[in-house]
Amino acid sequence: PQLSGYRDYLLNEPHLQAALSLKECISNPDAALTRGILEPLASLKRVGKLENLNCVILVDALCEAEYHRPDHGDTITTFLAKHMVNFPSWLKVVATVRTQLQEITKQLPYTRINLDNNSNENIQKDILGYVNFRLQNSPSIQTNITSTTSGKSESGSVTQHKFSQHLLNLSQGSFLFVKLTLDLLERGHLVAKSSGYKVLPVTLAQIYSLHFNLRFPTVRSFEKVTHILSVCLSALYPLTLLEIYYSVNALLVDNFLPWQEFFQRFKLLSGFLVKRL
Known part of the structure; x- marks a missing residue:
């Protein structure tokens, strides 16, 4: 790990571990960030215990916090804006926000990069580079996109070039769309021979629908996990397995779901829900 010095420092300072506990991060996030992260990193950097490198903190979807804006206190955006003056120059923040809600980031002194411009040459190069990497390293994808014209098979390089360009146009700059489409091809759930x-698929919605139709081919099979999905999607923070279990049973008025049955249903969502360790 790049920050092994910081890790060792935390292991030797129990009071800092306490300052970074979930309870303290919720009750006093300002102190948690300053005392638990920024000050220790700056101190370690001064004494040469951190390598001479730039570090990045990635904050995805700043706009999500706006949907649950508190009556008092900070959102993630205002929290970052308040503490930016304390960030060292070698510790960068990369944050994302949906275009329609970018107004919330006005107070952040960040360099802005717009990924909505599909004609951006750098975005196109990055997507093509990713697609070609996946193609070259996955025989199953290569097999599933091999096409024939007038009964004759095209060469691999021609096919891969045509496919890469087609997927680039479909993606409209979305790496998520490209990744999920290639995943489906790699697993054999899609075969693009023509x-x-x-x-x-041409939209993310179609990809997700395909995933769910493959996993839950009938309404009855989907009903088994409906309550679990409802609980997880409505929660404002990641729930433990036990919290999900109790919440699901709170929705069931006429019957009670035993733990073993719940756990079997939860496992049906493997790949859709990520279990925190």
Whole structure:
């Protein structure tokens, strides 16, 4: 790990571990950030216990916090704005926000990069680079996109070039769309043999629908996990397995779901829900 010095420092300072506990981060986030992260990092940097490198903190979807804006206190955006003056120059923040809600970031003194411009040459190069990497390292994807024209098979390089360009156009700059589409091809859930690649999804919604239809082919099979999904999607913070279990049973008025049955249903969502260790 790049910050092994910081890790060792935390292990030797129990009071800092306490300052960074979930309870303290909720009750006093300002102190947790300053005393638990910024001050120790600055101190370690001064004494040469951190390598000479730039570090990045990634904050995804600043706009999500706006949907649950508190009556008092900070959102993530105002919290970052308040503490930016204390960030050392070698500790950068990379934050994302949806275009329609970018107004909330006005107070942040960050350099702005717009990824909505599909004609941006750098975005196109990055996506093509990713697609070509996946193609070159996955024989199953190569097999599932091999097309024929007039009964003749095209060469691998021609096919891969055509497919890469087609997927680039479909993606409209979305790496998530590209990744999920390639994942489906790699697992054999999609086979794009025709030269027009008409079988490929064209939106993220279609990809998610396909995933769920593959996992839950009937309404009855989907009903088994409906309550679990409802609880997880409505929660404002990640729940433990036990919290999900009790919440699901709170929704069941006429019957009680035994733990073993709940756990079996939860496992059906493997890949959709990530279990925190």
